[in-house]
Amino acid sequence: MAMNRIQFQPRLSLPAFLKQFGSEAQCEAELEQARWPEGFVCPCCGGTGHSVFKIGPHKTFQCKACRHQTSLTAGTLFQSTRLPLTVWFLAIYFISQAKTGLSALALKRLLGVSYHTAWLLQHKLMTAMSERDAGYALSGRVDIDDAYLGGELSGGKAGRGSENKVPFVAALSFDDSGHLLYIKLSPVPGFTSEAIADWAKTNLEPGCKVLSDGLACFAAVTKADCQHEAVIVGGRKPKEMLEFLWLNTILGNLNTSLGGAYHAFGFAKYASRYLGAFAYRFNRRFQLDKLPMRLLVAAIAVGPRPAAWLRSAEASC
Numbered sequence: 001m002a003m004n005r006i007q008f009q010p011r012l013s014l015p016a017f018l019k020q021f022g023s024e025a026q027c028e029a030e031l032e033q034a035r036w037p038e039g040f041v042c043p044c045c046g047g048t049g050h051s052v053f054k055i056g057p058h059k060t061f062q063c064k065a066c067r068h069q070t071s072l073t074a075g076t077l078f079q080s081t082r083l084p085l086t087v088w089f090l091a092i093y094f095i096s097q098a099k100t101g102l103s104a105l106a107l108k109r110l111l112g113v114s115y116h117t118a119w120l121l122q123h124k125l126m127t128a129m130s131e132r133d134a135g136y137a138l139s140g141r142v143d144i145d146d147a148y149l150g151g152e153l154s155g156g157k158a159g160r161g162s163e164n165k166v167p168f169v170a171a172l173s174f175d176d177s178g179h180l181l182y183i184k185l186s187p188v189p190g191f192t193s194e195a196i197a198d199w200a201k202t203n204l205e206p207g208c209k210v211l212s213d214g215l216a217c218f219a220a221v222t223k224a225d226c227q228h229e230a231v232i233v234g235g236r237k238p239k240e241m242l243e244f245l246w247l248n249t250i251l252g253n254l255n256t257s258l259g260g261a262y263h264a265f266g267f268a269k270y271a272s273r274y275l276g277a278f279a280y281r282f283n284r285r286f287q288l289d290k291l292p293m294r295l296l297v298a299a300i301a302v303g304p305r306p307a308a309w310l311r312s313a314e315a316s317c
Contacts, residue, residue: 011288027085077299096291101261130276138173139205185275193220200224
């Protein structure tokens with residue numbers, strides 16, 4: 001049997017990671033390089049001349065032009081953190097390398113922090129992952145399907161109308177040779193024509209060739225200047241639907257990942273983060289050795305995400 005090139009690709013081992021980022025000074029240097037690859041740039045005036053002070057646990061940069069002071073962590077996901085950067089970097093490593101997801105409880109045990117701290121670390125990094133991919137749109141041939149997070153509640157509505165089910169669109173893009181490229185897993189208010197039209201305008205490039213299972217609402221992708229083709233599924237089982245083999249495989253892997261890593265979480269409140277984290281790792285499945293540093297860049301770009309913001313209720317879309 002041929003070796004799976006994704007599973008057996010070189011990746012950054014834990015000993016190698018600790019050798020590279022095992023001290024606070026090493027993590028500070030990497031954070032500075034990732035934030036300012038060409039050297040410090042003042043966020044206020046754009047000046048490059050600066051002085052460096054040690055105020056608090058991290059470096060502080062003072063612009064020589066406007067005298068504005070900027071901490072190494074200010075304006076990033078690490079802003080106001082009381083944790084050592086070594087703990088943050090370890091969290092980035094474990095979360096980015098966890099193929100089947102990593103619960104806050106497991107992260108707590110790996111890092112030696114409280115559950116509350118582990119939960120915040122996990123959700124901050126999942127936010128960076130989900131928001132990083134939110135700005136990208138799928139192009140070319142795209143397969144889409146309706147899917148749900150959560151199960152039916154005892155005594156509640158059955159099937160798609162269950163109060164505990166969060167609807168989301170699963171979409172996969174392919175190149176001209178039929179090779180899978182990227183996925184998007186996006187919560188939606190429901191499977192209505194209006195919701196799908198709004199989703200398509202945000203997540204699909206005009207001119208996409210969209211293939212669906214014939215659910216009526218998916219025809220609304222044409223409102224986003226996309227072509228639509230419906231394949232009537234009928235009574236066929238998922239394994240018999242070769243047209244949607246990849247879709248069914250990805251959704252099966254998602255179900256296994258969430259079911260194996262998390263015993264429970266707030267579907268309606270945090271669905272976009274868990275789905276976004278799964279998609280982020282999948283979309284970079286050929287770059288496992290670079291994933292930690294790519295997630296570090298995403299954490300810098302996303303900006304501060306305080307605990308109150310993380311715990312605030314989110315609309316399912």
